[in-house]
Amino acid sequence: MATATYDEMLGKGIKPDRYACTTRLVGELQLGDKDKAFRLQEEMVAKDHNARDLISYNVCIDGLCKVGDLEGAIEFQRKIYRDGLVPDHVTYTTVIRAYLEKGRFKMAKVLYQEMLRKKLSPSVITYFVLIHGHAKVGRLQQAFQYSGEMGKRDVRPNVMTCNALLHGICKAGEIDEAYRYFRKMEEDGIRPNKYSYTMLINKNSDLGKWEEVVELYREIEPDAYTRWALFKHLDKDHASREVEFLEKILRS
Secondary structure, eight states, rough: OOOHHHHHHHTTTOOEEEEEHHHHHHHHHHHHOHHHHHHHHHHHOOOOOOOOOOOHHHHHHHHHTTTTTTTHHHHHHOOOOOOOOOOOOOHHHHHHHHHHTOOOOOHHHHHHHHHHTTTTOOHHHHHHHHHHHHHHTTTTTHEEEEEEHHHHTTOOHHHHHHHHHHHHHHHOOOOHHHHHHHHHHHHHTTOOOHHHHHHHHHHHHTOOHHHHHHHHHHOOOOOOOHHHHTTTTSSSHHHSHHHHHHHHHHHH
């Protein structure tokens, strides 16, 4: 549909704007046809439909990352300079995320350090990507290092960056440390959200700490995921002592 509309615009002599061109590129990349997307971009520039800009570059880099072509994404990043443009924090964050998802932590760090050398300011999203990418696979030391970097660079953490760390702590089974970090969030003025509570509920359920589970459960409006975290370990026939205990507490 999008392709037909785009072609119809050209047929009527209507010059596509940047939004139309970028939308078409995104469509081709989502279909997995990166070669066609890049040919299309070259045609757009050649016909002066839309000069290549940083937004279209970032779209292509994101598309390459999503299809797993990291080397192609890096090459496209280099081309940005050759076109007289400068990559921004979005460009770098996109590629850093892709490297982390592939477990290539060294390359992610290289790109982060390159950002700093080029005087680009990492955003809170950049730090979320770095913290989450390390914390979820148990690399808590590195995750906390990037969290510390935020403070040094006056980037205020938000509930997303904090939840990324909290998730890693819970996954490591450090429930006491998770509670300490949970309290620190509140002390720092970052209000834990439903996901923060659900992670603690989930880990306490794993450990069979039902009193703590109920206390946390009562502090929020539970959703389906929260309920799953609460009941996932209980017997399907709801005949276990834990279920009887929980039902009694929740009705009280």
